[in-house]
Amino acid sequence: MSSPAPIPHPVRLVVGAAVVDDLERPTRLLSARRTEPSALAGGWELPGGKVDDGESPLFALHRELREELGVTVRLGPHVPGPQPGSTWPLGDRYEMLVWLAEVVEGTPEPIEDHDELRWLGLDELGSVGWLPADLPIVETLESMLRDRPGTHPGPERHA
Numbered sequence: 001m002s003s004p005a006p007i008p009h010p011v012r013l014v015v016g017a018a019v020v021d022d023l024e025r026p027t028r029l030l031s032a033r034r035t036e037p038s039a040l041a042g043g044w045e046l047p048g049g050k051v052d053d054g055e056s057p058l059f060a061l062h063r064e065l066r067e068e069l070g071v072t073v074r075l076g077p078h079v080p081g082p083q084p085g086s087t088w089p090l091g092d093r094y095e096m097l098v099w100l101a102e103v104v105e106g107t108p109e110p111i112e113d114h115d116e117l118r119w120l121g122l123d124e125l126g127s128v129g130w131l132p133a134d135l136p137i138v139e140t141l142e143s144m145l146r147d148r149p150g151t152h153p154g155p156e157r158h159a
């Protein structure tokens with residue numbers, strides 16, 4: 001006799017921000033070390049969190065960044081994920097929408113959910129222990145940030 005099919009559970013939407021020092025000319029990405037739950041504590045991630053019932057993803061993202069880091073941001077483009085709707089898979093319970101972002105008010109502090117923040121240079125993105133689901137996101141970010149128009153050497157650098 002075959003075992004019963006597992007009961008499917010809805011996949012919950014999470015929003016995350018790839019906060020950079022400068023959207024036009026990014027040189028550093030903000031990473032945050034989680035404090036909970038214990039299975040994920042110590043892992044580095046993009047700040048953000050779950051979209052609550054009745055919230056839009058963008059409202060949720062701004063709320064999470066205010067609560068977790070104490071900052072207001074301006075958003076850049078999406079970091080397109082491989083799933084329908086451009087989301088990134090986070091295990092089988094969550095999926096995440098990610099935007100580039102730049103701080104316009106406040107200085108990021110680990111107020112809630114994190115115990116350390118670190119600005120990583122584009123050559124240092126692999127220097128922290130990212131949560132497993134974040135590894136492909138960070139890989140995409142690395143090429144995306146290097147390819148931002150402002151990061152190309154200007155003609156003066158060839159002079």
Ligand SMILES: Nc1nc2c([nH]c(=O)n2[C@H]2C[C@H](O)[C@@H](COP(=O)(O)OP(=O)(O)OP(=O)(O)O)O2)c(=O)[nH]1
Binds near residue numbers: 014048049050051131
């Ligand atoms: N915010 C965020 N969550 C991530 C990332 N990578 C990853 O696997 N996750 C997982 C961890 C959690 O299981 C889930 C997001 O939940 P969360 O704990 O950040 O959400 P939240 O701030 O709304 O937390 P809570 O109020 O429900 O406690 O997604 C990431 O880069 N950023």
